[in-house]
Amino acid sequence: MCPPRFFAVDYAINPWMDPTQPASAEVAMEQWTVLRDTYRRLGHTVEEIDPEPGLPDMVFAANSGTVVAGRVLGSRFRAPQRTAEAEYFRRWFVEHGYRDITMPEKINEAEGDFAWTGTLLLAGTGFRTDPAAHAEAQEVLGVPVISLHLVDARYYHLDTALFVLSEATDTRRAQIAYYPDAFSPGSRRVLERLFPDAVLADAADAECFGLNGVSDGRNVVLPVEATGLAARLEKQGYAPVFVDISELRKAGGGPKCCTMEIRKG
Numbered sequence: 066m067c068p069p070r071f072f073a074v075d076y077a078i079n080p081w082m083d084p085t086q087p088a089s090a091e092v093a094m095e096q097w098t099v100l101r102d103t104y105r106r107l108g109h110t111v112e113e114i115d116p117e118p119g120l121p122d123m124v125f126a127a128n129s130g131t132v133v134a135g136r137v138l139g140s141r142f143r144a145p146q147r148t149a150e151a152e153y154f155r156r157w158f159v160e161h162g163y164r165d166i167t168m169p170e171k172i173n174e175a176e177g178d179f180a181w182t183g184t185l186l187l188a189g190t191g192f193r194t195d196p197a198a199h200a201e202a203q204e205v206l207g208v209p210v211i212s213l214h215l216v217d218a219r220y221y222h223l224d225t226a227l228f229v230l231s232e233a234t235d236t237r238r239a240q241i242a243y244y245p246d247a248f249s250p251g252s253r254r255v256l257e258r259l260f261p262d263a264v265l266a267d268a269a270d271a272e273c274f275g276l277n278g279v280s281d282g283r284n285v286v287l288p289v290e291a292t293g294l295a296a297r298l299e300k301q302g303y304a305p306v307f308v309d310i311s312e313l314r315k316a317g318g319g320p321k322c323c324t325m326e327i328r329k330g
């Protein structure tokens with residue numbers, strides 16, 4: 066995770082960002098700190114990278130790397146405003162002992178558009194990550210990739226429209242939640258086929274970034290407004306944990322965007 070010390074909304078590269086509206090680095094830092102401490106309270110290890118001045122979106126660490134079984138696929142941003150972030154994260158991986166690091170040739174916004182189910186890498190495209198980056202990820206990470214097409218600009222990254230509730234080594238046992246309207250008809254059919262027991266989100270769940278949740282298979286960290294989705298998750302045996310991410314949402318991000326999940330083994 067990356068503390069939002071230099072958080073701001075100075076430019077608009079997604080429909081949620083409005084540089085004419087006030088955004089506070091101080092409030093973002095308070096909300097981010099609660100999110101980080103929530104993970105720690107739930108028993109997870111959190112490592113941090115230093116933020117860099119002039120990179121207000123660096124708090125969205127999920128966009129800077131996809132790590133499966135200790136293999137790191139870095140990122141290559143579409144927006145020039147974010148390009149420099151990728152190299153800081155690459156250096157972090159080097160300094161923290163990762164040896165298998167590949168920087169992509171294709172536009173690749175990492176976990177913003179990649180979600181690991183335990184056997185498959187679900188991969189979004191349509192707004193940010195280049196579809197050719199999906200084949201590149203399959204080759205570099207050596208895991209099967211399923212391409213999914215996003216069609217609503219408000220849900221410009223896969224992680225605004227879908228998240229994994231529980232990973233499994235048997236594809237049919239992994240569980241996901243997703244917002245069907247964010248996907249093309251063909252991608253919806255793929256998701257129905259692969260995940261017939263998925264939790265389906267509605268427009269209200271999606272609008273508050275409820276699909277930008279982070280689950281450890283039991284606890285599901287969600288924006289505080291995602292009450293409808295939380296109620297459905299509770300019925301399935303999950304434990305919702307609410308966080309306020311209202312300031313970070315002004316930049317188009319939520320809990321998952323702030324969280325790169327490092328899968329070492």
Ligand SMILES: CN(C)C(=N)NCCC[C@H](N)C(=O)O
Binds near residue numbers: 128177316317
């Ligand atoms: C949940 N999402 C979309 C993320 N994975 N990342 C947030 C990135 C926000 C940044 N202003 C941008 O537009 O790139």
